[in-house]
Amino acid sequence: MKPSLAKGTRDFTSLEVSRRKYIINILQKNFELFGFQPLETPSFENLSTLTGKYGEEGDRLIFKILNSSINEAKEDKKTQMLTDFQKALDKPFSAESLTDKALRYDLTVPFARFVAMNHGKLTFPYKRYQIQPVWRADRPQKGRFREFYQCDADVVGSESLWQEVDLVQLYLKSFTELKVSVTIHINNRKILSGLAEYAGITDKLIDFTVALDKLDKIGKDGVVKELLERNISQESIDKLDFLFNQSNDALENLLQLKEKFAGNEIGLKGVEELEFVITQSLNLGVNIQNLVFDITLARGLDYYTGAIFEVKADEAQMGSIGGGGRYDNLTEVFGVKNIPGIGISFGLDRIYLVMEELNLFPEEAASNVEYLFVNFGGEETSEALKLIIKLREKGISAELYPESAKINKQFTYAEKKGIKNLVFLGEEEVKNNTVTFKNLEAGEQKTVSLEEFLNS
Incomplete structure (x- = not known):
């Protein structure tokens, strides 16, 4: 059988892993x-x-895991169970005899579950970061995979809008260090409720x-x-037509909303919250060009209740490379009330593609071996290994070519592997306590x- 990858997954070479x-490392440090x-x-x-937390479309993209009991069943029973499973594919998964486990869709809901289970042991506000893979049964395309990494930072136990301001700083600091020019689009779910x-x-x-999303x-x-198609009348759509004709001035757009939201309590609350976040971010030196009020930003996840973010690269066509928002009610579905939360996510895979497209990776991002020692065979090989051990003790990467092959073959190996220096420790070098090396x-x-x- 010819080997192949499952759709939406990838292998990573040593360069890609590095x-x-x-x-x-930059995200973790920040x-x-x-x-x-x-x-x-x-x-x-x-x-x-997981189900019921991401909206109707999100729930359809959850990877369900077939119960092991099906595999353990006798043949006649297994056939019936698999038939039932096939019938259930086009329906919501409620039959526990088929599946009661699923691969995580994101890191936020599992985090909320963790908080609900451990809230008596945590110190609030509790701030956690998490860098792990997630899975979605999506249609693979550029920048969209079925298995991908999220890098999340969340705060639970605080309603303070200063958390939103601080997360804007975290986004901008991280992308500045990655040398990716970005725009942070921001909205508030209360504004969307006000518009409705x-x-x-x-x-x-x-x-x-x-x-709208x-x-x-x-x-x-x-x-x-x-x-x-969703049975929203043309009259209501006409009232929302102004959404598609926003100016570039965030505060001017918020002022326009204030007028339309007269007497609209939830809408005005959303405007007030967003105004605070934008104003305080500008006071801290954020460029207004980097923080855009996007009234059409919805982020189609049901659990958001306040601010919502989406980050886009300025110089590459990639969709969002980060996103998040406030979710003040998420732990309630696990029976624990009054634990507000907010979090953001960095899309590692899309950030990688943007940096690759824009040639932003520095040379040190590749983990190449510093020295390859030519294998001459005999006593020289033993002396080479002694020297390699000393280099490794100093934190310098070095390896010995395993066979005593022709020099050209060892040289070609070093070039193809991107090794920086070829080291010759032959009979003369051993005799004179010297080392000959070539910078390739x-x-x-x-x-x-x-x-x-050794001291260079």
């Missing part, structure tokens, strides 16, 4: 600078933990936000068509004393 670690502590949760959860009330479609809030993919006409990038070769080599 570059991904470069991104992760997470800890901002006071976040690490957490890891299982790769799969109880299905009941303003248009008389409060009972259609989820339908409204799900359609697709604006950058299907355009205004596509959103209007979908709203009509510069093409320069020199012989130095053993002591000078």
Whole structure:
């Protein structure tokens, strides 16, 4: 059988792994600078933990795990169970005899489950970061995979809007260090609720936000068509037409909303919260060009209750490379009330693609071996290994070519592997306590004393 990869998954070469670690190291350093502590949760959860948290479309993308009891059943029973399973594919998964586990869809819901289970042991506000893979049964395309990494930072136990302000700083500091120019789009779910009330479609809030969230993919006409298909009247759509004609001035757009939201309590609350976050961010030196009030930003996840973020690269067509928001009621579904939360996520895989496209990875992001020792065979090989051990003790990467092969073959190996220096420790070098090495990038070769080599 010809080997192949499952759709939406990838292998990573040593260069790709090194570059991904470069991104992760910068994010991890900043997470800890901002006071976040690490957490890891299982790769799969109880299905009941995940379903109903992401909206109708999100629930369809959850990878369900077939119960092991099916595999353990006798043949006649197994056939019936698999038949039932096939019938259930087009229906919501409620039959526990088929599946009661699923791969995690994101890191936020498992985090909320963790907080609900451990809230009596945690110190609030509790700040955690998490860097782990997630899975979605999505249609693979550029920048969209079925298995991918999220890098999350969340705070629970605080309603303070200063958390939103601080997360804006975390985003900008991290992307500045990665040298990726970004724009942070920001909105507030209370504003979206206010818009639904303003248009008389409060009972259609989820339908409204799900359609609006697709604006950058299907355009205004596509959103209007979908709203009509979701039984939202043309009259209500006409009242919302101003959404598609916003100015570039965030505060001016908020002022316009204040006028439309007269007497609309939830809408005005959303405007007030967003005004605070934007104003305080500007006071801290954030460039208004980097923080955009995007009234059409909805982020189609049901659990958001306040601020919502989406980060886009300025110089690459990649969709969002980060996102998040406030979710003040998420732990309630696990029986624990009054633990507000907010979090953001960095999309490692998309950030990688952007940095690769823009050639932003520094040379040190590749973990190349510093020295390859030519294998001459005999006593020289033993002496080479002694020297390699001393280099490794100093934290310098070095290896010995395993066979006593022709020099050209060893040289070709070093070039293909991207090794910087080829080291010759032959009979003369051993006799004179010297080392000869050639820098393969510069093409320069020199012989130095053993002591000078180790201290260089």
